[in-house]
Amino acid sequence: MIFIDGRQASQGWNSPPKGTDVSECKRKSCQKNNDMITASKDGAYAAAIVSGMNMETAICTHAEANAIANLEYMGNSTRNAKEVLLATSVVPCSECAKLIVSIGVTHVITFGDYDSPYTKMYFKNAKIKLEILDRKKYEKEELKRLI
Secondary structure (H helix, E strand, O other): OEEEOOEEEEOOOOEOOOOOOOHHHHOOOOHHHHHHHHHHHOHHHHHHOOOOOOHHHOOOEOHHHHHHHHHHHOOOOOOOOOOEEEEEOOOOOHHHHHHHHHOOOOEEEEOOOOOOHHHHHHHHHOOOEEEEOOHHHHHHHHHHHHO
16 A cells, blocks of 8 residues: 555555456466466476566566556655655565655555565665564554554
8 A cells, every 4th residue: 555645545456457357367378377387386497486586477466566556547646745655565576666766655664574685775775764564563562552
């Protein structure tokens, strides 16, 4: 989700881009999906399939990229914002990180780390605050607050 100056402005999820046939994923026309299926049957290829790599062969778009696209589609802008917060489940991949930097995100909150040294370098260079929260601790604190 993307928040502009404290207001939710967009959300995204892992899915094919708007307007594409979702059933294509099930028809095995997604090369990345085919590679992963092959790897699961033949361990020799497992090392070649790395999470976050070869994304150009995937039909699916990451949640962060979809949230950024939806931001524009919904007519929202980060241009004059004081704070742009992106909340996501794990540290974004390096390709999504470039988009995040480009739209002027100032703060990223996530619940899980993802081994992406380029992402962390891009965020550091752009002075984006990256906050990785402990999901269990956060859920307990939130539960206490709600009770």
